[in-house]
Amino acid sequence: MSALRIQQGSTSHSAYDLRDYHAEVIEKHTLAVLVDNEAGVLARVIGLFSGRGYNIESLTVAEVNHQSHLSRITVVTTGTRDVIEQIKAQVGRIVPVHEVHDLTVEGPSIERELALFKVEGTGNNRIEALRLAEIFRANVVDSTLESFVFEMTGTSEKIDAFAELMRPLGLVETARTGVAALARGSHI
Template identity: 75%
Template sequence: MSALNISKGMSSHSAYDLRDPNGQIEESHTLAIMVENEPGVLARVIGLFSGRGYNIDSLTVAEVDHLGHKSRITVVTRGTPAVIEQIKAQLGRIVVVYAVNDLTVEGPVVERELGLFKVKGQGDKRVEALRIAEIFRANVVDSTLESFVFELVGPISKLDAFADLMRPLGLIDMARTGLAALSRGL
C-alpha cells in the first residue's frame, strides 16, 4: 500500500477533497504593523479582524520606539491571497497605522516564539522529560519534587514538537508568547 499523496490545500483527515478545485488555497501570513502607541489602537486593529471574520493565529505587541511613540503589532493570520490583500489594504487605511509589511512575501524571515511548559512526573517519566528538554535545548526555570517548568525559544514548529513529546510524560500547562518576526538582511 502506498502513502497518500496529499498536496497543499487538501485535508489529511478525509479521503475526499471536497474543496472547490477552482477556489484559492488559504495561506498563513505574518504581518508586521507599525502603529501609534496610544490607547485604543490595538482594539481598532484587532477590531478590523473580528469585524470582518478574519482569524488571528498569533498576536504580539510591544513598543519599539519610545521617543516616537510607536509600537509593532505582529499578527499571524490566514486566508486566500485576495483576503490577505484586503486585510493589508484595510489596515493601511486606519489613521494610526504607519506601515503594514507582509513578512511572508517580502523574503526570508527570522521567526521565534517563547514557551513555558509545566511537566508533572516522577521516576522514569521525569528522567525522560529532562532528556527530551536537553535535546531541544530547553532550560529548566523551575523545579519541584513533582514537576518542572521548561523554557523554550524557537520556531513555532519546534515548540509544537516539544509539547507533543511532553504530553505523554505529564504536560499539564503551557504559556506561549506568540510569534515575533523580523525580515532578514537589509
C-alpha cells in the same frame, strides 16, 4: 499592465510570485504592523479582524521605539491570497498605522516564539522530559520534586513538536507568547 507587474521577492522560496491569484488555497502570513502606541490601537486592529471575519492565529504587541512611541504588532493570519491582500489594505488604512509589512512575501524572515511548559511527573517520565528538554535546548526555569517548568524559544513548529512530546510525560500547562518576527538582512 500595473496590476500584472510581478513583485520581486514575493515568496521566501522564489524571487517571483507566480501563484494563481484566484486559487482558493489558504495561506498563512506573518504581518508586521508599525503603529502609534496610543490607547486603543490594539483594539482597532483586533476589531478590524473580528469585524471583517479575518483570522488571527497569533498576535504579539509591544512598544519598540520609546522616542517616537511606536509599537510593533506581529499578526499571524490565514486566508486566501485575496483575503490576505484585503487584510493588509484594511490594516493599512487605520489612521494610527504607519506601515504594514507582509514578512511572508517580502523576503526571508525569522520568526520566534517563547513558550513555558509545566510538566508534572516522577521517575522515568521525569528523566525523559529532562532528556528531551536538552535535545530541544529548553531551559529549566523552575523545579520541584514533582515538576519542571521549561522555557523554550523557537519557531512555532518547534514549540508544537516539543509540546507534543511532553504531553504523555505529564504536560499540565502551557503559556506561549505568540510569534515575533523580523525580516532577515540589513535593510529595515
